[in-house]
Amino acid sequence: MKKFSYDxxxxxxxxxxxxxxxxxxxxxxxxxxxxxxxxxxxIVKHDPVxxxxxxxxxxx
Numbered sequence: 001m002k003k004f005s006y007d008x009x010x011x012x013x014x015x016x017x018x019x020x021x022x023x024x025x026x027x028x029x030x031x032x033x034x035x036x037x038x039x040x041x042x043i044v045k046h047d048p049v050x051x052x053x054x055x056x057x058x059x060x
Contacts, residue, residue: 012018029037043050 010018010021012021028040032040043054
């Protein structure tokens with residue numbers, strides 16, 4: 001599979017938090033299909049109940 005590089009901004013308290021977020025996003029992108037990742041983003045953006053349930057399940 002090809003690799004692509006992108007330049008984007010991410011909101012974080014400090015650079016360490018931003019780096020952690022970028023690494024987590026990379027893991028999600030490599031572990032989920034395009035459809036799964038899109039559905040996850042849709043749920044986070046539009047379904048706060050399911051998002052809250054997921055956070056509770058993850059204990060975060």
